[in-house]
Amino acid sequence: xxxxxxxxxxxxxxxxxxxxxxxxxxxxxxxxxxxxxxxxxxxxxxxxxxxxxxxxxxxxxxxxxxxxxxxxxxxxxxxxxxxxxxxxxxxxxxxxxxxxxxxxxxxxxxxxxxxxxxxxxxxxxxxxxxxxxxxxxxxxxxxxxxxxxxxxxxxxxxxxxxxxxxxxxxxxxxxxxxxxxxxxxxxxxxxxxxxxxxxxxxxxxxxxxxxxxxxxxxxxxxxxxxxxxxxxxxxxxxxxxxxxxxxxxxxx
Numbered sequence: 001x002x003x004x005x006x007x008x009x010x011x012x013x014x015x016x017x018x019x020x021x022x023x024x025x026x027x028x029x030x031x032x033x034x035x036x037x038x039x040x041x042x043x044x045x046x047x048x049x050x051x052x053x054x055x056x057x058x059x060x061x062x063x064x065x066x067x068x069x070x071x072x073x074x075x076x077x078x079x080x081x082x083x084x085x086x087x088x089x090x091x092x093x094x095x096x097x098x099x100x101x102x103x104x105x106x107x108x109x110x111x112x113x114x115x116x117x118x119x120x121x122x123x124x125x126x127x128x129x130x131x132x133x134x135x136x137x138x139x140x141x142x143x144x145x146x147x148x149x150x151x152x153x154x155x156x157x158x159x160x161x162x163x164x165x166x167x168x169x170x171x172x173x174x175x176x177x178x179x180x181x182x183x184x185x186x187x188x189x190x191x192x193x194x195x196x197x198x199x200x201x202x203x204x205x206x207x208x209x210x211x212x213x214x215x216x217x218x219x220x221x222x223x224x225x226x227x228x229x230x231x232x233x234x235x236x237x238x239x240x241x242x243x244x245x246x247x248x249x250x251x252x
Contacts, residue, residue: 007043009028009029010025010037010044010057013025014058019057019058019216020058021216022056024056025057041057044057055216079233080210080235081105081108084233085105085108085207089109092116096118097118097119097166097167098169099170100122101170101172101173102122102126103152105208105209107124109207115136115137116137119138120140121165122139123142123144123154124151124153125146125151125152126151141153147187150187150190154187154190155189155193162197167197167200167202169202169204170198170200172194172198172221174206175217176212177208177212178214178216179224183227185218186218187218191221195221198221198222198227204228205230206231208231208232210232210236210237213236224243227249228250229251230249230250232251
């Protein structure tokens with residue numbers, strides 16, 4: 001592979017994954033030195049093919065401080081999302097209260113829920129639409145300001161509407177995870193709302209496909225040790241599995 005081909009491959013990788021850590025790039029090009037890869041990133045940034053950021057790169061279409069459109073995320077990693085949804089459904093028990101967060105993976109989870117008697121709260125329009133097919137669950141939508149990109153309701157009003165509610169389980173969606181900063185997302189209002197949901201829940205279950213590992217977004221949500229369980233697609237690294245064991249977090 002010559003230099004031009006390598007740079008094209010790097011740009012394709014960043015475009016496909018939208019936000020890529022430098023360690024991820026190194027893994028994709030193990031025979032290329034770090035200095036050469038950094039030179040490649042500098043060149044691609046100058047050509048406006050990517051955007052260099054601290055610790056990696058982002059695609060030109062990835063705006064800092066925003067999350068991708070839900071419609072775009074919904075058509076990526078479909079098989080992995082289905083696998084996660086099937087595992088997560090097994091954690092739900094009848095006659096309990098759950099909160100389902102917004103996101104494409106949590107929407108897949110809602111689509112897989114069986115028709116059982118549970119109390120469900122959500123701030124997601126797409127989750128609520130999936131739950132509308134069921135007759136036994138009682139569904140409540142937390143009101144707030146609509147984010148049309150994520151189809152979620154967030155903001156100060158949404159946090160206020162949580163009031164004194166409490167949930168047995170929170171099924172939480174995230175944009176990324178890195179050891180140094182924990183779970184993150186791309187919107188400040190959503191990060192604040194997710195934090196509030198964690199405080200109201202007895203058990204926090206993160207739904208996250210393996211492509212989000214070693215990926216950092218802008219706003220922190222919580223640390224790995226703050227959650228009870230991570231449900232993924234079986235593709236998480238040994239390092240992540242070890243971190244879960246050390247913190248007493250179940251990894252499914």
